[in-house]
Amino acid sequence: xxxxxxxxxxxxxxxxxxxxxAKSNKSKFELNKIFVVNLLSSPGSGxxxxxxxIIPILKNKNIKACVIEGDxxxxxxxxxxxALNVPSYQxxxxxxxxxxxxxxxxxxxxxxxxNLDILFxxxxxxxxxxxxxxxxxxxxxxxxxxxxxxxxxxxxxxxxYKSEIMIIxxxxxxxxxxxxxxxxxxxxxxxxxxxKIFEVSCKTxxxxxxxxxxxxxxxxIKRHR
Amino acid sequence: xxxxxxxxxxxxxxxxxxxxxAKSNKSKFELNKIFVVNLLSSPGSGxxxxxxxIIPILKNKNIKACVIEGDxxxxxxxxxxxALNVPSYQxxxxxxxxxxxxxxxxxxxxxxxxNLDILFxxxxxxxxxxxxxxxxxxxxxxxxxxxxxxxxxxxxxxxxYKSEIMIIxxxxxxxxxxxxxxxxxxxxxxxxxxxKIFEVSCKTxxxxxxxxxxxxxxxxIKRHR
Numbered sequence: 001x002x003x004x005x006x007x008x009x010x011x012x013x014x015x016x017x018x019x020x021x022a023k024s025n026k027s028k029f030e031l032n033k034i035f036v037v038n039l040l041s042s043p044g045s046g047x048x049x050x051x052x053x054i055i056p057i058l059k060n061k062n063i064k065a066c067v068i069e070g071d072x073x074x075x076x077x078x079x080x081x082x083a084l085n086v087p088s089y090q091x092x093x094x095x096x097x098x099x100x101x102x103x104x105x106x107x108x109x110x111x112x113x114x115n116l117d118i119l120f121x122x123x124x125x126x127x128x129x130x131x132x133x134x135x136x137x138x139x140x141x142x143x144x145x146x147x148x149x150x151x152x153x154x155x156x157x158x159x160x161y162k163s164e165i166m167i168i169x170x171x172x173x174x175x176x177x178x179x180x181x182x183x184x185x186x187x188x189x190x191x192x193x194x195x196k197i198f199e200v201s202c203k204t205x206x207x208x209x210x211x212x213x214x215x216x217x218x219x220x221i222k223r224h225r
Numbered sequence: 226x227x228x229x230x231x232x233x234x235x236x237x238x239x240x241x242x243x244x245x246x247a248k249s250n251k252s253k254f255e256l257n258k259i260f261v262v263n264l265l266s267s268p269g270s271g272x273x274x275x276x277x278x279i280i281p282i283l284k285n286k287n288i289k290a291c292v293i294e295g296d297x298x299x300x301x302x303x304x305x306x307x308a309l310n311v312p313s314y315q316x317x318x319x320x321x322x323x324x325x326x327x328x329x330x331x332x333x334x335x336x337x338x339x340n341l342d343i344l345f346x347x348x349x350x351x352x353x354x355x356x357x358x359x360x361x362x363x364x365x366x367x368x369x370x371x372x373x374x375x376x377x378x379x380x381x382x383x384x385x386y387k388s389e390i391m392i393i394x395x396x397x398x399x400x401x402x403x404x405x406x407x408x409x410x411x412x413x414x415x416x417x418x419x420x421k422i423f424e425v426s427c428k429t430x431x432x433x434x435x436x437x438x439x440x441x442x443x444x445x446i447k448r449h450r
């Protein structure tokens with residue numbers, strides 16, 4: 001059996017080496033003034049659907065977006081992004097539960113950074129592991145569907161603690177579910193009282209413009225910094 | 226930076242040592258003729274809700290159930306199980322993304338195995354990592370809510386490939402969502418054509434009796450083997 005202290009030191013080593021590559025990624029993004037969002041959520045919370053709704057609005061404002069899709073298997077999400085006519089790059093992790101900085105570094109060889117304003121990195125659907133790996137992003141955004149229950153911020157705190165914004169998705173279902181959106185927000189803010197919260201429905205488009213405006217603003221702040 | 230081949234060999238080592246403890250757990254379960262289910266799903270698919278509905282039916286048949294609750298943080302799920310007046314044990318992983326055999330081995334010190342027919346192990350809500358760790362269970366059961374989308378078996382195949390049964394939950398929402406349950410089943414069976422499928426709603430109770438009957442049958446098979 002492997003000694004416990006060695007396991008811990010190796011994990012620390014892996015995170016330290018990730019941090020070095022994340023910094024290198026970040027400097028590439030800074031150099032090119034690209035705003036980068038690392039999207040986290042459980043499987044099926046609606047990360048891809050949100051991108052399908054946000055990106056056309058960004059395109060209308062002449063903001064150039066690109067998506068890196070992280071999936072354990074399949075390029076189903078990339079195909080949905082390709083239909084929007086924006087550049088995208090697929091990472092298939094083949095069982096690995098998160099994206100790491102090295103995967104992003106490799107992806108960047110295939111992305112035209114000179115011609116880009118905002119990069120969305122859609123992480124593997126997993127509320128736990130992706131929170132430990134900095135990819136060089138400006139911030140993490142956690143997506144939570146109202147169908148997942150109001151206790152999730154308490155049960156998976158790192159995703160909420162480490163994110164700058166929370167996007168509550170599928171709010172059209174509030175009519176038919178006994179979900180308590182106020183409790184979701186209360187629990188999330190108890191973990192991270194600086195969390196900026198957006199409520200959206202990709203079915204009715206409610207809240208989508210507000211969220212897109214927020215990303216547009218971040219792109220402009222980055223551009224003029 | 227840590228050499229790649231060392232990382233791989235250490236991961237293999239961890240899985241091998243897990244396998245040894247899982248076998249020891251399994252022999253304890255066999256000795257006591259306890260049927261053991263390892264419940265997997267994304268966060269919020271309804272693992273605890275299903276147990277809240279199944280366990281009272283088992284109790285009515287004088288089947289003694291116990292639950293091990295695996296959570297990154299909080300004992301919120303354990304409290305829901307305690308309300309059913311069955312023994313339960315909480316594992317808080319403090320950030321770890323899955324249960325392992327060693328955690329279960331330790332839990333068993335606190336569980337009266339002589340007085341037990343069925344043990345439900347509710348894993349951490351995560352469709353990826355828990356699939357790699359045998360806990361000594363009879364089988365894995367994957368829970369998928371219809372709100373998560375029909376592509377999930379293709380995107381997270383290990384959970385479906387390694388499970389004996391799939392429980393499709395929240396089927397009451399089929400009325401209001403454009404979910405395609407036939408596509409969910411078709412995709413899941415394309416990954417694992419032996420998967421036994423149950424469709425349930427913890428809101429309307431539809432399918433709950435059939436699922437409980439299935440577990441009752443497994444308990445009797447185990448008892449008389």
